[in-house]
Amino acid sequence: MISESMRNTVRAKGLGALMKGAGLITRFIPIPQPTLLVGPGSSARLGQAVAGFGHRKILIVTDSIISKLGLLKDLTDALNAGGAQFVVFDEITPDAPIPLIQKGIDFFHEHDCDAIVAFGGGSSMDASKAIAVAVSNPKPLNQLAGYLKGLRAPVKIYAVPTTAGTGSEVTVAAVISDPVTHKKLVIVDPRMVPKMAALDPTLMTGLPPHITAATGIDALTHAIEAFVGNWTTSYSDGMALSAVSLIFENLRTAYTDGQNLAAREKMSLASTYAGFAFTRANVGYVHAIAHQFGGLYHTPHGLANAIMLPYVLKYSHPAIVDRLALLAVAAKVGTENEDTDTLAQKFLDAVDQLNRDLGIPTTLAALREADIPKLAVAACHEAHTGYPVPRYMSQQQCEDLIRKALPPKEPSSTKADKAAASAPKRTSAKKSQKPAKN
Missing domain, CATH: 1.20.1090.10 (Dehydroquinate synthase-like - alpha domain)
Known part of the structure; x- marks a missing residue:
């Protein structure tokens, strides 16, 4: 009788050999690297460069908070100064759900765009990549999940990250969410790597501490797992x-x-x-x-x-x-x-x-x-x-x-105490009376 531990060992060795073999293959896949513009004001410099590339119309993909905070201004001022036409789709929400990405695809077609600037955190980056792939390969987004599922190259993407965490401005993947199955889907295509990215720290100074923390550990996780x-x-x-x-x-x-x-x-x-x-x-x-x-x-x-x-x-x-x-x-x-x-x-x-x-x-x-x-x-x-x-x-x-990540169970005694504390207080129907003074 083969023990469970032995079965796991055999299985692990087989999986390990398979993954090592796949790793040897991936070493030969060419992965483009974007031109990086780094430092304060680099988002404006990216706008100047993109304006000179002769695009018909550029779709800027971002979220409503970034739009309301005016963080797009340096980029859009540079695009205007260079005579570039652009429109803004600022409806991105966390997790980049499929219906919202489809809305972005429709917006791209409606305004006759031919390039994308991804401006924001990981969700804006991933949504931009998914839009770029789907525009060139018109089929359901869940059919584009996986490795190199699109025959034609995505439209050109430029990136301006506003968080320091995902690294999506240089990666080959886009993670989107399927609200029907409650699962994340990963689209992988080296051609999705942005052509140019601006690392502008002035866009990150307003990030709340908890977002700075989580995105920073996200970057640490990428580095460690790699x-x-x-x-x-x-x-x-x-x-x-x-x-x-x-x-x-x-x-x-x-x-x-x-x-x-x-x-x-x-x-x-x-x-x-x-x-x-x-x-x-x-x-x-x-x-x-x-x-x-x-x-x-x-x-x-x-x-x-x-x-x-x-x-x-x-x-x-x-x-x-x-x-x-x-x-x-x-x-x-x-x-x-x-x-x-x-x-x-x-x-x-x-x-x-x-x-x-x-x-x-x-x-x-x-x-x-x-x-x-x-x-x-x-x-x-x-x-x-x-x-x-x-x-x-x-x-x-x-x-x-x-x-190990389960929240601790609340002791039953504490629950009872809370219930008692929140229960309505009962008052006596009879009020105590003091003896009348003569």
Whole structure:
């Protein structure tokens, strides 16, 4: 009789060999890199450049908050000065749902556009990429999910990120949500990489601290998962280590002092470097689980990654000690003369401490025990069919890992006390009377 542990071992070896083989193939897929404009005012410089490219009409894809805050002004002023025609679609919402993307596709056609500027956070970037692919390949968006499902090249995209987290301005993927199935869908096509991107820190100074924190850990997750997986290259390693170093040096400052342009600029570079790293080396279980949280509970992607990163790292620890040690040195939480076991533990502790300093919760308030089995099934399927994870887990192990993020149960005595406190007070029908004075 084959034991469950032996069965898992055999299965893991088979999956590992398959993913390593796929990794060898992906090394030869050409991935374009955008021209990067970096620093204060770079969004205006991008507008000047795009205005000179002779597009018929440009679609700017963003959200209503960015539009109302006037963050588009430098870009649009530059486009106007260069005589470029443009229209603004500012209806993007978190998770980029399919019906909204379809609305953007219709808007693109209605205004006879021929290029897109993605302006905003990850949702605006992903929506722009999905629109660009679907415009060139008119078929249902869920049929475009997967690798290279569009025969024709997407329309040209330019990018102006307003958060330092997703790295989507340099990546080959777009994550969209299907509100019918409550699942995230991933469209992958190297031709979706923007032609040019502006990393303008002035657009990020107004980000609330909690968004700065979650998006910053999102970038850290990209870098770490790219570095510890089985598709690494010398290029992806260099980008990942640079990103980790920049994040540990600057994220706390960006969180506590949002107006610090130097920290904001370095965080935007870190996000881009991490994007370069995982575009080539891919991600792992943190993302596989986070995508399920986003699909079912609409948890912001950065927050979901931030919650799960410590748990997945601790699970993967036995298989990645050497890599964790290198990350510790890059993060400057240890030195090269220390032994690898010590350095690895220091990095795990440093990630925990960074999350605490940034106010990242250790649990997901929306998570329900009854949902965990289906979340684990979906996460394992995503990871085992697409990600070069360093240490495989069974469905049961995945369930146990997700269970760590369950919010603590409220003691029954506390519930009873709360119920009693909220119950209407009863008053006596008879009022006490004092003896009458003579």
